[in-house]
Amino acid sequence: MITLTINGKTVEVEDGTTILQAAEAHGMKVPYYCYHPDIGIDGNCRMCLVEVNGNTDKLTISCKQACGEGMDVQTESPAVKKARKGVLEFYLINHPLDCTICDEAGQCPLQDYAYKHGPGDSRFVEEKRKGPKKVEFSDKVIFDSERCILCTRCTRYFENVRDSRPIGVSDMGGKCTITLGPNGPIEDPYQLNIIDICPVGALTSLDARFNQRVWFMDFAKTICPGCSKGCNIEAAAYQGQLKRFEPRRNPDVNKSWMCDDGRLSYDRYNLTDRVRSAHVAGEPAELGVALDKVNELVGDGAGVAVLASTKNTCEDLLALRTWAQAHGVTQLWHGAETWAGDDFLKQPDATPNTAGAQGLGFEPVPDDVPALRGLVVAGDVPVPPALLGTIDFLVHQAPTAGELGPAAMVLLPGRTPLEKRGTFVNHEGRRQQVRPAVDPGPGVPEDWTLWRDLAGETARADWPSVRHVIGAVDRALGADKVASAS
Ligand code: SF4
Ligand code: SF4
Structure with a gap:
């Protein structure tokens, strides 16, 4: 076990635990985009910077740095807050400000972090980068390159979880984007999981997009009835109609995933011809x-x-x-x-x-x-x-x-x-x-x-x-x- 302090609190963690995991496990939230507990560490988004042992010149990415004995970590110091503001200002340079028409609005970490940690304004006066919109990655997934923050969660999901590479990163610098591979549309039967892990509205589901605003829906923590796996899900409904199923993380059952068939089965349970009363010999009865x-x-x-x-x-x-x-x-x-x-x-x-x-x-x-x-x-x-x-x-x-x-x-x-x-x-x-x-x-x-x-x-x-x-x-x-x- 390793003992360290995070924001002045002494904590004990297993050897190999990262600073980000240690902070989260002890109720201290560190913002991040590219890290995902079921995809792995990449360290590209720079949102999770923290101060270690008073070093304000060179902040540390907490998703990749393992905890060390006696470390003194600050997740909310002035240097960390300043760095986060800078990172967010940088993200928002090219990200379109179209939250009002974006399907991710209301459940978007970019929106949330910009509100909580962002600078509140921008010094950028040039024209935003333009890129392809409404790109069909398959008959289920639509990609909007302008909204993408290149966290690479989607490409790493396929590589690390599905052992395939239907999409990848192409070009360099300001032209860098996520692109379909040479084999054409994504055919993976678990492809809709990339919609959930995309931290912005760059990937949307053809089935769910523009269907209902997230804040109007009620969510129930339940179990997918599609097979005996028992994937943990959140079932979303609006005015008594099921609108979507989303995976709910359970590391012991389905991690953060569910199959597309199970996900898209929600409408099967919106019945139009249900039995509303008892019948005896074909006649309604008490x-x-x-x-x-x-x-x-x-x-x-x-x-x-x-x-x-x-x-x-x-x-x-x-x-x-x-x-x-x-x-x-x-x-x-x-x-x-x-x-x-x-x-x-x-x-x-x-x-x-x-x-x-x-x-x-x-x-x-x-x-x-x-x-x-x-x-x-x-x-x-x-x-x-x-x-x-x-x-x-x-x-x-x-x-x-x-x-x-x-x-x-x-x-x-x-x-x-x-x-x-x-x-x-x-x-x-x-x-x-x-x-x-x-x-x-x-x-x-x-x-x-x-x-x-x-x-x-x-x-x-x-x-x-x-x-x-x-x-x-x-x-x-x-x-x-x-x-x-x-
Ligand atoms: S499409 Fe989404 S998940 Fe993929 S790299 Fe862009 S922001 Fe990340
Ligand atoms: S999401 Fe798919 S795998 Fe999971 S319980 Fe439902 S049908 Fe089965």
Whole structure:
């Protein structure tokens, strides 16, 4: 361990920790552009200059300098503040002042640092540099060279994280710019991550640009439901409509990344044809009447099976299991949805909670399906035709009626994963918290409450809130199944 002082505070850090990392870890913010914890150190932007051991003639870039024993670091000294002002004045010489029409405005470190650390005015009276705008790097990414501050995060992302070089830096001096390589448009299925790491509005997503101002949107910290990786995301919504998914850093799961397919899947959860009330035999019915009908149809549970979507949370599934077992239903199965995984993040299981379902006792549908009297389908899940062959009744609970809806004796409303509270267990056994990004509006209760109410008085008394069910899932899965919640 190394002991040093930062702004007069004595701190201890691991050998090899940089000054910037040490300062951040102890709550002292040092501005930077080119450094990124998941891309690495470059040291080109000069924003992170600090004063070491009183040396004001030659400030040190804190992202690259390792902490030394007994070092005395100042991150807010007059010399540091003066240097930051100078660096920012230099950046703003050529950066267009078009914040009012820039998609990055409101989440732009250049804007923020200029406000917080910048000189407030400029001595530059010459004409700003002009450069290509609206350059299509692919059918997903647009580049504006005038806004680029040449931090090279985007090129280093491809080199260091994706082991490819679809873009690079060309030319020199004032003509220096980011350019597409000779092989044409970027084709990487994780290319939209460069939009997030670009610290200015030079790289924008064709899908998200000019869609909605960031300050008008609500952001929910949740989990991507696209596959069993369980990438941590922020889901942004405006007036009840999902507008974008962005990765949320979790060094143990997805670092700062997510796949383009997952990112662009948000609109799938903006439903236009949702089930807003219960139906019995095709006719709208009070929820209580429909729930009574379910229990009447299921009877003692003989010959009845439950097929659950693994887009349900653990809490939905525990409540469902509790109801099913109270009614003698012992055949608890979960659905399967697959897609092509890869060796980076995408998993072949295209649902977020198969591990949670299995931990709670739901099994894959057996190859040899027994003859069934009835089937309860919980969630939006493909149903193997063999399950429908002999049944007398079908209960279907889902956000949309889908193909099963017309055949259902009882149709119950359901929520999408972006409307749920609870937890998912990812493919590595990590249990992570799911939070609602949008509210489905009236008539659509939380799924776990529906099964809890069906289960009866005891479940209602035991689980007055989702926190109680989360606790019950803790116990049901056992502590070893709960890697962490984020
Ligand atoms: S496009 Fe953005 S991320 Fe790439 S070098 Fe320019 S400012 Fe940095
Ligand atoms: S890898 Fe899976 S969980 Fe991650 S963003 Fe893609 S679809 Fe979502």
